[in-house]
Amino acid sequence: MNKIWLVIQREYLSRVKKKSFLLATLLTPLIFPAIMGIFIWIAVEEKENQSLRIIEVVDENNLFFMESSDQYAFSFSDRSVEEAKELVQKGDRYGFLLIPKIDLEDPQGITYYGEENPNMNLISYLESSLRKKIEDQRLYDSGIDPQILSEIRTSVDVTAITLDEEGGERVSDATVNYAIGFLAGILIYMFIFIYGNQIMQGVIEEKSSRIVEILVSSLKPFQLMMGKIVGIAGVGLTQLLIWIVLIGTLTTVVTGFLGMQMPQQQAMEMAQADMGEAVPNGELGEILAVIQGIDFVTLVGAFVFYFLGGYLLYGALFAGIGSAVDAPSDAQQFMLPVTIPLIVAYMGLFVFVLQDPNSTTSFWLSIVPLTSPIAMMGRISYGVPFWELLLSMGLLVLGFLATTWLAGKIYRIGILMHGTKPSYKTLWKWIKTSN
């Protein structure tokens, strides 16, 4: 036990003391707020320096009126299509909207001409303005005053409440849950890949520089392997912790600082864009309620558990692969069976779990140990039945024990083998060898 601790210390300190670790740890959190800051700054600048874009509208129905915005102004005229096109080509107009004679029941042939590709915002702005106008007109035609209708229009918002088995209730919101699952899943995925690779590199280094023969004369190969895996986990946790603290602080500072300079409307738009469309404007209170509704103890507890569990499960496999080969380039052939379940979990997170956390596929992805660390994090903020969580965690522990056992068997023989390129068949032989 004492010796494992020595190995853990060495693995941890030799990495944490490196300049590259310091750089990556301190610079990465700077990059996020920096990028956010740049985006906000650009948005603010653009708003301020924008030149108004004039769009020529030729309306053969003499019906439509387009409201100008900060960015676009609309000029109505009786010009012919040819003349209007010419205006655009000469650069006098940004674009030209042609509304031919249309059937209001089935409007066809409305066309936008422009020198450059129109952006999504413009097109959707045009579409919604036109639709509104057509709808109003049709209401009017069928004898309803649009004015009255807009007075009748009522804003309805469904608050989703999740009932748990003890009869407790909590407010939930798909968007917030989505964001949590998304972030947690990706973090675990990245952590497994980055630090799993570090384990592999470390094992290969010890093997190819022949340090390992000296090491295993002082301690058991299994102690050496576990010491390395745990030591590197410590490095990852340290990095994560520093990131959370730094990103949190910096983001608050940067957004706070820029937020004051942003026009109010812009800030609202940004907030809305961040939250997605599912959260209607001005309902920050509800978001807060949702966040309050999330069981953070379970969430954080589960995150740490799956974070470490997934890492340990895959870390052992990475160690096993590293021990079997002489150089990182030889490792490719064995990487596939490790990479595939990880990618399945990652894809599954987006395609199934976050879309429908309670589907059968989502269930199985979050139960099978190879995919559960990533998939379960996608489900957890939506609320998962206790027995499922317990089953998934139990299987992850079993899975971790199994991969460690398997990797240990390969490791203790692999690290002493030089100059042979093992196949899956030889690996299997090593696993079967008793001592």
Add this chain to the structure above:
Amino acid sequence: MLEIKQLNKTYGKNRALTDVDLHVPKGVIFGLLGPNGAGKSTLIRIINQIIDADSGEIHINGKKLAPDHISQIGYLPEERGLYKKMKVWDQMLYFAQLKGMSKAESKSRINAWLGKMDMLSWREKKVEDLSKGMAQKVQFISTILHEPALLILDEPFSGFDPVNAEIIKDEILELKEKGTTVILSTHRMESVELLCDQVAMINKSRKILDGSIREVKSSYRPNIFHVTLEDLQAPLPSAWKAVEDGGLWHFSLALDGKTPNELLAELMQMGQVARFQEKIPSMEEIFIHQVKNRDYE
């Protein structure tokens, strides 16, 4: 000190060790000889508890080999290395602690050794900045820091220039004076003759000979004498292939069942005996002879 009985080890269908018995007394330098692939490394790994034997027993100072013994054994493998990015000091500290030494004890011993070997200025250097010879010295010190009772050196001189090899040789002899038992596995027969008190030779998984250097040499002497005669009374038989050099005749004769005295008496009849010396085989000759002989069997 080290007692090995009926040790067997196979890898799949290959026999690495077959019924090997070995007795290494305390305080000797014991040469472990044999060609590549004979089973030496397997034997050394088993003593170091890196791998397990299939059958057989190993005792150290009367106690069955167990994990406790790790701190009493020092091992310098043939294929060896250090962490390139680690500092000399940290590296030595790590290896010493892995052998079970306390941190304080390790530090004072490392300082003592670095001072003795004139290496104090290397403390903070990374191994990748050292020359190969310097790294080998660091490696050697790391092996003996914990003052093992049994020191196993596998080709310790490879990678050293003659000056440093001499330093290491002296260190090995000094350790022996202090009572350390040393197992020296090497191909360099001149260092065997210089250093070893006892040897064992392994070929094709079996021990084929062992004993003190004197015993081995005398049991493998070919019973041939180098003779020089002058003032010949009669021409020598042409079968003796004598070579003349300014009135001196040199040739070699086998005993052919006679005692050396009988042979000498015969020669005295033939002329003045200027030289009569038994041919003593070098360890190298014994080694080559043994390995070749067995290969034909």
